[in-house]
Every structure is written in structure tokens, then in C-alpha cells.
Amino acid sequence: MEAEYYLQKYEFFLFEFDDVLYPQKDYLLQVYYLFSQFIEYAEQKDSIEILEFMKISFASDGHFGIFDRTMEHFSLDEKYKVNFELLMKNVRLPLKLLLFDELLRFLQSIVDSGKEIFLMLSGDPVIQLNKIRQTEWNGIETNLTVYFTQEFGKQSIEANILTIFDKHGIIPQKALFLGHSSHANLITPCSRINYIDAVKLLD
Structure with a gap:
């Protein structure tokens, strides 16, 4: 039910990757x-x-x-x-990386609804690119817009999110950021970023 609520409320969805869409x-x-x-x-x-x-x-x-x-x-x-x-x-992995089932279903629902998905990858871009290339996306990879935060220089997670929104003319109120629990204290209300811990969708 929560997934349906978010799908109806927001037009744009920004996801972190490690321990959000799959277990690192x-x-x-x-x-x-x-x-x-x-x-x-x-x-x-x-x-x-x-x-x-x-x-x-x-x-x-x-x-x-x-x-x-x-x-x-x-x-x-x-x-x-x-x-x-x-x-x-x-590394060439023996086994592909699999998304959390609930998050995969949510991503597929976003695609089916015609709304936009952004992927924000923190850390070494070479490692992160290697990961996403070896992830089983079940066909949704063509609907992802990917950003590596290192390309933005040294700035806060809030600034990274807002940089991505600005690039696409996105008003923060129309977007949802799905991140890790560690992000909770890094996003302030004054940023107007709508944030949820992605684990909520795993319940």
C-alpha cells in the first residue's frame, strides 16, 4: 500500500544504490x-x-x-x-546482483506509470559502474538516468540531490528520494527534499 501511495503522490523518484536497491x-x-x-x-x-x-x-x-x-x-x-x-x-562476478524483490516491483510500477527514475551512486565511479553493469535489472535499465556523485565534486548529499533535480528542472516537492537509514540525519526540512528510508518498502 505504501508503494502505491508514493507512486500516486510523486512524479520523479531518485534512488541511492548500495543497500537501498540491493544488498551491497x-x-x-x-x-x-x-x-x-x-x-x-x-x-x-x-x-x-x-x-x-x-x-x-x-x-x-x-x-x-x-x-x-x-x-x-x-x-x-x-x-x-x-x-x-x-x-x-x-571483478566479473560469478553471480549477478539481484535487486530486493519489493524494490524491483516498485521500480517496475514506476516505469509502467511513465514516471522518471534517477539513480544516484556514491563512491568510486569505476566500482559503482561495475556493479550496475552486473545487476539484473529485468529490463528497467533503459529507464534509468544515472549520476555519479563524485562528478559533482565534494558536496553534501542534499546538494547532490538538488544538483540532480536542477539538471532536470524538477521541483523538490514533486520528487521522492529513497535512500539508506544513514541519510536520515543528513537531510534537513529546509531543503524541501522528500526522503524515505527504502527499507519501508521491504516490510
Whole structure:
């Protein structure tokens, strides 16, 4: 019902990507798997043990710094950081990334209603482009207008959103931004940006 309400109320929909349209761990865990396989080949270390460590490390401490933690735990040469970073940017995933079912249905409803969808990608544009190219979009990819926030320079998430709206002459009141819970405190009422945590559509 909530999805129908938003569909009737707004004309334009702007989505963040990671952990909004799909679970980012689906990308990261496949990178970790392939990296562990590479290390087993290069150093004759058990890939299963490496992968298990990286999974636990990710669950407890997140992705940031995971190579350093893995390097220290398994006494790896720092030279392998280059290989890890290349995998992050250029990996060919064994499995395509799948959108959350509810968000996919909502996206399809937006397309069917003839309204516009914008995708806002934060972080390294090379990594983000690699992700969207390996996402199963079920045909809606031709209806997406994609922006990489790094191209806007260093500015707030509010400024990024308003920059996208300005490029298309969109009045904020007619648009809805669907983001992550971490965005809640970064968007102020005076910006006139309509924001919801996308997880609301997963209930």
C-alpha cells in the first residue's frame, strides 16, 4: 500500500544504490571469495579459511580496512593490496546482483506509470559502474538516468540531490528520494527534499 501511495503522490523518484536497491554484501562477498581463491593459488593458503575470516571481519567491522585485517591475520604481503583493489573495480562476478524483490516491483510500477527514475551512486565511479553493469535489472535499465556523485565534486548529499533535480528542472516537492537509514540525519526540512528510508518498502 505504501508503494502505491508514493507512486500516486510523486512524479520523479531518485534512488541511492548500495543497500537501498540491493544488498551491497552480495558484491563484496563475491570479491572476497575470488580474492581468497587468488591467495590460495599465489600463496598456497587455505581459501576457505581466508574467506571465512573475511566474512566474519566484514560482519563485525565492515568493509573498510578489511584487506589490512586479512593481511595481518594471514601474514600476507602488502603487494596483494593492488590485486584486491583491482578485483573491487574490475571483478566479473560469478553471480549477478539481484535487486530486493519489493524494490524491483516498485521500480517496475514506476516505469509502467511513465514516471522518471534517477539513480544516484556514491563512491568510486569505476566500482559503482561495475556493479550496475552486473545487476539484473529485468529490463528497467533503459529507464534509468544515472549520476555519479563524485562528478559533482565534494558536496553534501542534499546538494547532490538538488544538483540532480536542477539538471532536470524538477521541483523538490514533486520528487521522492529513497535512500539508506544513514541519510536520515543528513537531510534537513529546509531543503524541501522528500526522503524515505527504502527499507519501508521491504516490510
